Amino acid sequence: MATDDLDTRTRELDRAHVFHSWSAQALIDPFPIAGGSGTTVWDHAGTRLLDFSSQLVNVNIGHQHPAVVDAITAQAELLTTIAPSTANLARGEAAKRIVDLAPDGFSKVFFTNGGADANENAIRMARLHTGRDKVLSRYRSYHGNTGAAIAATGDWRRIPNEYARGHVHFFGPYLYRSEFWATTPEEECERALHHLRRVIEAEGPATIAAILLESIPGTAGIMVPPPGYLAGVRRLADEYGILLILDEVMSGFGRTGRWFAFEGHDVVPDLITFAKGVNSGYVPIGGVIISDAIAATFDERVFPGGLTYSGHPLAAASIVGALDAMQDEGIVENARRIGEDVLGPGLRALAERHPVIGEVRGEGVFWALELVADPVTREPVAPAVIGALKKDLMARGLLPFAADNRIHVVPPCVVTDDEVRRALDIYDAAFAAL
Structure with a gap:
């Protein structure tokens, strides 16, 4: 088939049979x-x-990238799939490489199929660990398109999908369009933190399981937080016994010139969610990096969550290939x-x-x-x-x-x-x- 015909065939099949996300189907031409x-x-x-x-x-x-393609190919020739209840070398090697990049005090990874269910399961872990229900997240955010993740999202996509309970939103720092009449980064930081404190107090600190934040909000506008903001959120969380979940799905694994975006902000969270950059999306995968204190909650207590493809060997191998190449190069x-x-x-x-x-x-x-x-x-x-x-x-x-x-x-x-x-x-x- 001629090259122009292949493009035509691709478009025809797409328009006839593929239902696209976040789109009015008749108005797009991918x-x-x-x-x-x-x-x-x-x-x-x-x-x-x-x-x-x-x-x-x-x-x-x-x-x-040949290192990632080769890793997937080699794993496909060895073993293409296994149940998540078994042990697998590729999965273990992928988890070790991830925790080696995380801060001290993180030893376990729960693998998911992508970023949305990474946030979904981080919320579940926080609720089970604390015994509390509410999750605070900011307007101008995106955390995924599953039940709790889309309810935690702050943009317009949340509104037709609000079926999950216990979600409260607040305004984060955004000096260019400040909600706080701030004129400097210092004012924006101080006033945004005061606003968050008031939301916590008004909602009842003993009801709040976690604060969920993108380290740097991505789809919402790549709003790098002002100096001191994330550290200030960490202090508020500690003061009220609230967990801090940092969403590194878009900002993690090199995107900001660091392995994790939060490394530039003097903060260590309780849970870290990831996907995308960990293997550049070559095979779908995401996960939660779990602090040792939270992981210990489930040493003798069953964690009530799981996915058929958790730590899929092809995806795990792609993580190993990607992270090794990123370090070597x-x-x-x-x-x-x-x-x-x-x-x-x-x-x-x-x-x-x-x-x-x-x-x-x-x-x-x-x-x-x-x-x-x-x-x-x-x-x-x-x-x-x-x-x-x-x-x-x-x-x-x-x-x-x-x-x-x-x-x-x-x-x-x-x-x-x-x-x-x-x-x-x-x-x-x-x-x-x-």
């Missing part, structure tokens, strides 16, 4: 991706795009250097040239450009502007990540200086065309 390598993807006809979305901000190690260090030396400065230079960019936020290879119709009032640009910009970026050879009035700049952690400069030129031209 780009057909036939292959990828490193930071680039292409369709069957050979149209090549720099992938500055990392798909859903998960392909940290890049597309088709300095991929996390590359993400940090790229953010500090090339991508961050380049994006700030774009903002100086284009008033439509109201704010630049991020670190590592985890950045957001917030777009405004008026830089004084900070009125967000209309959805049509984002749609046109996304279309133009793709026409110029870049696959973007767009959310609300933002363009998220989130290439794989293996991105090179030259690829970043090429992408910056594409962004520059597209913003000029607006």
Whole structure:
């Protein structure tokens, strides 16, 4: 079949039979991706795009990294699947590599199928460990699309899905659109923490099992917390006997130039959830890294949760291959250097040239450009502007990540200086065309 025919066939099958998430089905026309390598993807006809979305901000190690592909292939030839009640070397090796990267006091990993059920099970563990029910999480957040995870989410996707009990939301720090009339990061931090304290007091501290936070809210806008905020949340949690769950599903495993985003904020949580970057999504997997104190709760008490594919050997092998390669090749260090030396400065230079960019936020290879119709009032640009910009970026050879009035700049952690400069030129031209 000719290459153009393959793209046509891909589109026809997709539109006829695939039901897409978060979409009005008749209004979408997905780009057909036939292959990828490193930071680039292409369709069957050979149209090549720099992938500055990392798909859903998960392909940290890049597309088709040979170490991960080889690990999956070798495991497939050995053993493709087992029950979670058995022991398996690939699963054990994957768990060991993960806890070796975690803070002291974490020895166990509960594997899930992805990030949503990682948060689901972390909430379950917190409730069982504390004997309390409520979970506090922030507006402007996303924690997944299962029962408790979507109820914990703070954005619009929660509202038609609120079937789980015991969820309370609060406002976190977001200085550019401060809910607290703050003008400095210090004011924003202090007032956001005061607000959280008041929510805890008003809800009744003895009813609250956990505070669930993305270390850096991702889909909600890549809002790096001001200095002292996460540490302040930790102090509040300790004061009231509340557990702290940090969601590292999007921000973990190199995305911020650190193995975990919280490492830059003087905080250690009680539970850490992960997925995406741990194996760059090559095979679905996620999990909860469990502090020893919480794990001990279930030494003699049955943990009432499980998944058929928990610690699936193909996924576990992909974790081993990915984390070993990331360490051997300095991929996390590359993400940090790229953010500090090339991508961050380049994006700030774009903002100086284009008033439509109201704010630049991020670190590592985890950045957001917030777009405004008026830089004084900070009125967000209309959805049509984002749609046109996304279309133009793709026409110029870049696959973007767009959310609300933002363009998220989130290439794989293996991105090179030259690829970043090429992408910056594409962004520059597209913003000029607006």
